[in-house]
Amino acid sequence: MSSHKLTSLQSQMKIEAGTVAHSLENFIKEHVTKLDREGAILGLSGGLDSAVVAALCQRAVGAGQTLALLMPEKDSQKEHLKDALDLARKLKIETKIIDIVPYLKQLGAYQLFELNRLPLPQPLKGALVNKAYRYYARKTGEPPFAASLLGFKDKEFSTYLSKGLAYCRLKHRVRMMLLYLYGELENRLVIGTANRTEHEIGFFVKHGCDDAVDVMPLLNLYKTQVIELAAYLKIPSRIINKNPSPDIIPGLIDEEAIGIPYAELDLILPALANQWPEHEIAEALKIGAEKISYVKNLVRKSAHMRQVYTP
Amino acid sequence: MSSHKLTSLQSQMKIEAGTVAHSLENFIKEHVTKLDREGAILGLSGGLDSAVVAALCQRAVGAGQTLALLMPEKDSQKEHLKDALDLARKLKIETKIIDIVPYLKQLGAYQLFELNRLPLPQPLKGALVNKAYRYYARKTGEPPFAASLLGFKDKEFSTYLSKGLAYCRLKHRVRMMLLYLYGELENRLVIGTANRTEHEIGFFVKHGCDDAVDVMPLLNLYKTQVIELAAYLKIPSRIINKNPSPDIIPGLIDEEAIGIPYAELDLILPALANQWPEHEIAEALKIGAEKISYVKNLVRKSAHMRQVYTP
Numbered sequence: 124m125s126s127h128k129l130t131s132l133q134s135q136m137k138i139e140a141g142t143v144a145h146s147l148e149n150f151i152k153e154h155v156t157k158l159d160r161e162g163a164i165l166g167l168s169g170g171l172d173s174a175v176v177a178a179l180c181q182r183a184v185g186a187g188q189t190l191a192l193l194m195p196e197k198d199s200q201k202e203h204l205k206d207a208l209d210l211a212r213k214l215k216i217e218t219k220i221i222d223i224v225p226y227l228k229q230l231g232a233y234q235l236f237e238l239n240r241l242p243l244p245q246p247l248k249g250a251l252v253n254k255a256y257r258y259y260a261r262k263t264g265e266p267p268f269a270a271s272l273l274g275f276k277d278k279e280f281s282t283y284l285s286k287g288l289a290y291c292r293l294k295h296r297v298r299m300m301l302l303y304l305y306g307e308l309e310n311r312l313v314i315g316t317a318n319r320t321e322h323e324i325g326f327f328v329k330h331g332c333d334d335a336v337d338v339m340p341l342l343n344l345y346k347t348q349v350i351e352l353a354a355y356l357k358i359p360s361r362i363i364n365k366n367p368s369p370d371i372i373p374g375l376i377d378e379e380a381i382g383i384p385y386a387e388l389d390l391i392l393p394a395l396a397n398q399w400p401e402h403e404i405a406e407a408l409k410i411g412a413e414k415i416s417y418v419k420n421l422v423r424k425s426a427h428m429r430q431v432y433t434p
Numbered sequence: 435m436s437s438h439k440l441t442s443l444q445s446q447m448k449i450e451a452g453t454v455a456h457s458l459e460n461f462i463k464e465h466v467t468k469l470d471r472e473g474a475i476l477g478l479s480g481g482l483d484s485a486v487v488a489a490l491c492q493r494a495v496g497a498g499q500t501l502a503l504l505m506p507e508k509d510s511q512k513e514h515l516k517d518a519l520d521l522a523r524k525l526k527i528e529t530k531i532i533d534i535v536p537y538l539k540q541l542g543a544y545q546l547f548e549l550n551r552l553p554l555p556q557p558l559k560g561a562l563v564n565k566a567y568r569y570y571a572r573k574t575g576e577p578p579f580a581a582s583l584l585g586f587k588d589k590e591f592s593t594y595l596s597k598g599l600a601y602c603r604l605k606h607r608v609r610m611m612l613l614y615l616y617g618e619l620e621n622r623l624v625i626g627t628a629n630r631t632e633h634e635i636g637f638f639v640k641h642g643c644d645d646a647v648d649v650m651p652l653l654n655l656y657k658t659q660v661i662e663l664a665a666y667l668k669i670p671s672r673i674i675n676k677n678p679s680p681d682i683i684p685g686l687i688d689e690e691a692i693g694i695p696y697a698e699l700d701l702i703l704p705a706l707a708n709q710w711p712e713h714e715i716a717e718a719l720k721i722g723a724e725k726i727s728y729v730k731n732l733v734r735k736s737a738h739m740r741q742v743y744t745p
Contacts, residue, residue, distance in 0.1 A: 226537075229540045300541075330641060432465055
């Protein structure tokens with residue numbers, strides 16, 4: 124039975140990329156019209172999701188009406204900026220590069236992250252972040268990302284972690300502000316790049332550039348489905364094949380930060396959405412039950428990031 | 435019949451302030467606990483709504499656990515800062531004054547607003563803003579606020595207006611960013627101050643400090659009900675009696691900007707919520723039908739500000 128269930132889940136996850144692309148283009152076009160805008164604006168990071176959204180916008184409203192903001196800062200990897208620029212050139216969409224370092228400096232952001240006090244090269248910084256990340260996970264039983272979804276009350280780590288988090292989150296909130304600034308000056312709709320996987324587990328910055336937008340075309344697609352869509356849209360394989368990373372702090376890639384590979388997440392999440400009991404999911408996917416509880420816990424703890432509570 | 439309807443509407447609007455205050459305190463306390471926070475943070479402007487929220491936080495989590503950020507800039511009126519400080523002192527809550535001018539300067543904000551190029555005193559600037567505001571309303575048939583809810587396509591005014599709007603909105607987005615920065619560093623819940631009236635008509639900055647928060651305790655209360663609550667909470671009469679203003683651009687108060695007094699809005703909106711036909715509302719409230727359509731239009735045009743669209 125369980126292998127039958129797995130097969131049905133896998134077939135449920137299949138998308139007809141051409142149809143999906145067409146309907147998402149319509150979705151973007153409709154909302155640009157409905158909200159009386161004259162074009163689209165998005166943040167282009169060099170990663171997969173924003174590459175797909177850029178291609179969809181270009182098809183929806185035209186290359187001339189699509190503006191991509193590239194907003195690197197000290198911790199951004201150069202290769203991502205290059206990939207973003209190459210893609211924009213290929214799509215013939217407009218770009219504006221805005222170095223956000225001055226804004227972050229003004230906010231005192233770089234002083235929040237202890238490792239910035241030392242004159243370390245980025246790779247070494249990355250290795251140290253990674254070590255500290257794993258150390259925390261071993262000591263406390265959950266990775267910092269999972270702990271960060273609610274408030275930190277752990278006295279031993281809280282100062283470092285709160286500062287590190289505030290450091291990361293400022294970056295995405297500055298980016299959101301700039302997207303709206305240029306969006307408003309040029310009457311463009313702000314197009315978000317969040318996918319369903321990261322949205323459901325809270326792997327985004329609350330009220331940051333991957334959350335506070337006008338529309339979210341990819342929100343119904345899990346990460347692995349976005350990869351399928353990317354292939355259909357002929358996104359360069361360099362972008363499709365790179366290891367997804369928030370590119371927000373040196374050394375941390377998505378799957379390391381989350382603690383579970385997307386391939387597993389994208390079966391666990393739809394199985395949970397189907398309301399399968401945890402033990403059946405574990406059996407069907409042949410993974411430990413503790414992983415299912417962990418994912419369920421991420422969904423529960425991040426609920427506040429998907430809504431503002433009112434009485 | 436219509437006078438009976440009016441009476442029933444008025445009685446429906448009555449609140450038992452003590453009961454409401456108590457339940458909102460519980461709401462705040464519960465969410466601080468539920469989200470594992472150790473206190474509350476809010477932006478205190480010197481206006482009515484944030485004063486009420488400050489008092490509720492103080493009662494909910496204690497004065498020592500309530501931090502109020504005061505974030506003035508060039509266009510902020512001095513008296514509002516003074517009122518905010520006086521209130522904080524009375525409530526014995528912590529305050530931090532953050533001059534947001536350097537952040538706005540870095541973003542080029544002050545250059546966005548044409549009147550800033552001239553060395554005019556604030557009152558004169560205010561008078562000119564007001565004149566321009568009314569001129570636009572007369573020329574186009576709707577005040578700039580109503581036009582601003584969707585994109586500007588009016589070529590004659592769009593550059594000035596888009597810049598003016600981007601100017602105003604940057605301020606509230608910078609404030610949001612700072613509220614989250616300090617909230618995250620000190621593990622506090624970000625408490626919003628939006629009321630139902632302004633939320634329903636879109637009189638707020640999308641993803642700004644009156645929108646992008648963790649909880650919104652006042653969201654079920656119309657402005658006039660917040661005034662009742664303020665009296666119960668012994669908010670100083672200076673704050674209760676001042677003319678509500680966004681304090682975001684010289685010379686503009688809420689009722690002038692919106693085009694309808696709160697006393698009328700707070701009957702029209704609940705009547706619309708009760709699904710009364712427009713002509714019955716007009717008859718019962720003895721106001722022109724065009725006012726009802728105008729309010730209905732604000733609600734419709736601002737729908738995108740209360741949700742992020744997904745496919």
